[in-house]
Amino acid sequence: MEKEFLEHRFNVNRRHFLGKMALGVGSAALGSLLIPELFKGNAANMDELPLGIKHFASKAKRIIMLFQNGAPSQLESFDYKPLLNKMYGQDLPESIRQGQRLTGMTANQESFPLVGSKFGFKQYGKSGTWVSDLFPKIAEITDDICVIKTVNTEAINHDPALTFLQTGSQQGNRPSMGAWMSYGLGSENKNLPAFCVLLSRGKGNGQGVYSKLWSNGFLDSVHQGVQFSASEDPVLYLNNPAGTDMKHRKKMLDHLAMLNHMSFEDFGDPQIHAKIQQYEMAYRMQTAVPEITDLSKEPDHVIKMYGTDCMIPGTYASNCLLARKLSESGVRFVQLYHQGWDQHGNLVEEMTGQAKDVDQASAALIKDLKQRGLLDETLVIWGGEFGRTNYCQGKLTEDNYGRDHHPKCYSIWMAGGGVKGGLSYGETDEFGYNIIKDPVHVHDLQATIMHLMGLDHEKLTYKYLGRRFRLTDVHGHVVKDILA
Known part of the structure; x- marks a missing residue:
């Protein structure tokens, strides 16, 4: 009797509940892909938004x-x-x-x-x-x-x-x-x-x-x-040096990134990650x-x-x-x-x-x-x-x-x-x-x-x-x- 009362009052049953929960889990999963920083849970102050997210809506981009x-x-x-x-x-x-x-x-x-x-x-x-x-x-x-x-x-x-x-x-x-x-x-x-x-x-x-x-x-x-x-x-x-094309440049950068990742594991210097990003950006900028x-x-x-x-x-x-x-x-x-x-x-x-x-x-x-x-x-x-x-x-x-x-x-x-x-x-x-x-x-x-x-x-x-x-x-x- 109590179960029927709750289902009637809140217009929800087990099927509805599981369906709504699946939507919530799916939304959280999508959010973690779009804004991974939001779901890491490692902010020093939980009132602070992760980087890349505005504090409030704005017109200027x-x-x-x-x-x-x-x-x-x-x-x-x-x-x-x-x-x-x-x-x-x-x-x-x-x-x-x-x-x-x-x-x-x-x-x-x-x-x-x-x-x-x-x-x-x-x-x-x-x-x-x-x-x-x-x-x-x-x-x-x-x-x-x-x-x-x-x-x-x-x-x-x-x-x-x-x-x-x-x-x-x-x-x-x-x-x-x-x-x-x-x-x-x-x-x-x-x-x-x-x-x-x-x-x-x-x-x-x-x-x-x-x-x-x-x-x-x-x-x-x-x-x-x-x-x-x-x-x-x-x-x-x-630009690429003389005798180097985009294919060889990408191959070289991939090997360099691998070495830098190894170096980061040894020393933990955040600037190593910055260097990796800079090399990758330079490669993409060659076209843009x-x-x-x-x-x-x-x-x-x-x-x-x-x-x-x-x-x-x-x-x-x-x-x-x-x-x-x-x-x-x-x-x-x-x-x-x-x-x-x-x-x-x-x-x-x-x-x-x-x-x-x-x-x-x-x-x-x-x-x-x-x-x-x-x-x-x-x-x-x-x-x-x-x-x-x-x-x-x-x-x-x-x-x-x-x-x-x-x-x-x-x-x-x-x-x-x-x-x-x-x-x-x-x-x-x-x-x-x-x-x-x-x-x-x-x-x-x-x-x-x-x-x-x-x-x-x-x-x-x-x-x-x-x-x-x-x-x-x-x-x-x-x-x-x-x-x-």
Whole structure:
């Protein structure tokens, strides 16, 4: 009687129970095949998800960072300050500077003459975003981008500021942002690295870039950025040596993997596994990379969109088009570095050339991703390591001027991947020197980028030297107001 009561109440009998249980076991088996890490049960903290799984749903799947190395002036790009033109040549008021830190290049100046932009500004888009006449093509896409005017950093010189933005620390030997993304999310394409690096150089005064900026740091070496070159061999040492074909190469790699597995059994060094993965990746890349880097098959309307320079390997335009192809093929993080933005003097001439280098291709990348239906899932970031002073460095002349480093506020823009388009976020004072509304620290920016990729910056950690490290160290808040 009790058995019949239970079957009636819960609408289940032995046949139903065994059938439902089989489905559950089958689901667990399928899950163990698809996500093996989820069923290993060896996590140090059971609240932590295994690597390769996002902490929450996100729109962004991939990132393209268009890094303008050398720090473009926000006062000649996106932060319009007409007061500086009205006060041309007057000394920066002490009430505004407030004794803030200066670089060694201007610390001994007797005066700090204010100088406004030589270039005009106009308002564009639904938000009325101010954009300099130097960037007419970017002005066309203001409804797709979010300009953040209040990014601020702690470093006042190029190398520590650049390292800080890319790794979360002013010192080296920390994993870069791309390495963290590779570590946390893995790759979408087994034939390509999760993290790729592209370099170009403009016409202005350049600052160097170094491999530590795309380093894996203390993470496994498989997460290091793979640099593409402008030579005939986009990835060095990838091609087979003379007299070796793919069949012999595969046979050699199989034997090498066997020896490495034997070595791992003897020593247990995790880097041995990383080497095995790198050799296997290199073999698979031999087929994928030549096809990805071949831009000759791009249609004429795409070439026209990016500009004819996109057919010259190593140019900024070419790297923007290549970044789209890499991202479209599933590369998780594509990092571009464009050198030449360090205008301490001769700013008018140099920045004109720099802007011409990047304006059309940057806007084309957004338009290209949008027309392919990829912008919503691709986060694009444009900006440098810090800003520029509102006063002139050295002697001020009517024809030209230069600007020193300014870490207290500068402008970047972001597009796609869950960011609100047509938004101008944050405010600086009328001198363009201090932030008066909605500051965004570098760690806040990093936390927001990770959030857009579905990662909690406080949970993606790696234990090293007895403590848990993360990209944002012990800081950072997600800037929720810019999220779509």
